[in-house]
Amino acid sequence: VRRVVLVGVGCGHPDQVTVQAVRALNELDVLFLVTKESADDLAAFRREIVARHRSAGGYRTVELPDPPRPWRTAVDYAGAVERWRGQRAAAWEAAIRDQLADGELGAFLVWGDPSLYESTLAVIDDVAQRGQVAFDHEVIPGVSSIHALTARHRIPLNRVGRPVVITPARLVEDGLPEGVDDVVVMLDARGTFARIPADGIEIYWGAYLGTDDEILISGRLGDVADEIARARAACRARRGWIFDIYLLRRHR
Ligand SMILES: C[S@@+](CC[C@H](N)C(=O)[O-])C[C@H]1O[C@@H](n2cnc3c(N)ncnc32)[C@H](O)[C@@H]1O
Numbered sequence: 260v261r262r263v264v265l266v267g268v269g270c271g272h273p274d275q276v277t278v279q280a281v282r283a284l285n286e287l288d289v290l291f292l293v294t295k296e297s298a299d300d301l302a303a304f305r306r307e308i309v310a311r312h313r314s315a316g317g318y319r320t321v322e323l324p325d326p327p328r329p330w331r332t333a334v335d336y337a338g339a340v341e342r343w344r345g346q347r348a349a350a351w352e353a354a355i356r357d358q359l360a361d362g363e364l365g366a367f368l369v370w371g372d373p374s375l376y377e378s379t380l381a382v383i384d385d386v387a388q389r390g391q392v393a394f395d396h397e398v399i400p401g402v403s404s405i406h407a408l409t410a411r412h413r414i415p416l417n418r419v420g421r422p423v424v425i426t427p428a429r430l431v432e433d434g435l436p437e438g439v440d441d442v443v444v445m446l447d448a449r450g451t452f453a454r455i456p457a458d459g460i461e462i463y464w465g466a467y468l469g470t471d472d473e474i475l476i477s478g479r480l481g482d483v484a485d486e487i488a489r490a491r492a493a494c495r496a497r498r499g500w501i502f503d504i505y506l507l508r509r510h511r
Contacts, residue, residue: 261355261394262364265379267401268308270371271469271502275402281312283399288363290320291354293379296327300500305368321358321365323350347378348385356392372403376427376445404504405443407468411475414463414506417441431455431507440509450488452505457481459510466494466503480507 266283269275276284290309294302309318326346329339359365369379383396405425409416417423424439428447434455435442444451452462457480464487466474474494476487494501 261359261361261392263355263359263383263394263396264364264366264399265369265373265383265396266366266399267372267403268305268368268370269402269469270404270407271304271467271473272407273308273311275407275469276308276312277399277401279399280401283364283366284309284312285314286364287318287366289359289365290318291323291351291365291367292320293323293325293367295325300498301370308368319358321354323354344382344385347382348389351382352386352389352391355386355394359394369401371407372401373398374400375403375405375425404445404465404468404502408443408463408465408504408506411465411468411473412463412477412506416443416506418508435460435507435509440511442507443504444507445504447503447505450491452480452507453484453488455480455507457484461508461510462487462505463508464503464505466490466501468502468504472498 264283264287266280268280292302292305326343329336329343333339355365367379369377371377373380380398386392387394387396405416418441421441422439423441423443424436425443425445428444428449428451431442431444432451432454452464460480461478462480462483463477464475472494474490476483476490491501491503
């Protein structure tokens with residue numbers, strides 16, 4: 260039977276790759292490389308990870324160009340997302356069927372941890388459900404950007420006996436959820452922290468964690484929001500894209 264593995268490879272530092280991941284990188288026969296028009300750096304990082312941790316050649320690379328994701332403002336957004344998912348599943352199904360032989364191992368390298376705001380696992384599930392090609396699949400955990408953030412700021416993620424919410428930025432545009440004092444914000448395209456009422460809130464912010472361009476800023480939200488906004492704008496201007504994450508911590 261064909262085997263597919265989703266390997267979490269950490270979120271920027273090549274030493275964040277686990278021993279379990281290195282073993283899979285050395286066993287793989289086919290590297291499935293999902294490429295996006297806008298994210299060349301990420302595909303380059305994945306190639307670099309394999310080059311660094313694999314001791315011998317002898318594997319094939321199959322590129323899977325990702326169709327552009329529909330805009331949230333698209334007419335019939337739900338339908339557009341459904342069609343987009345279908346296109347991806349069909350392309351990945353064909354690649355697994357045609358490029359991976361029975362008994363071989365194919366790997367997808369997934370940024371951070373495969374379970375966190377990542378569609379690779381959902382697409383693989385779609386392919387399995389379509390039932391057109393049989394394969395087994397496995398997930399290898401990776402260091403997520405949440406854990407890279409808390410490690411670099413040397414802070415615990417939760418406070419004793421308290422919950423933590425992990426959320427995309429658009430859901431905290433009107434402030435922190437009721438009853439929760441620790442919120443990890445990801446996927447922030449718009450500097451949402453600057454619009455949240457700052458009273459009593461501390462922010463621990465990190466961009467490009469684990470890379471040579473890493474930036475860390477922390478402090479009272481009201482004191483550092485402008486500095487973070489300036490740092491983000493400068494990064495955007497220089498690299499064209501930004502990866503940042505932050506923890507908002509409310510003190511009562
Ligand atoms: C599509 S999600 C993928 C998350 C990934 N699976 C993980 O475990 O971190 C991308 C978001 O993760 C965060 N992120 C990922 N890598 C990061 C890094 N090196 N530095 C800062 N934020 C990062 C950002 O919030 C970014 O918008």
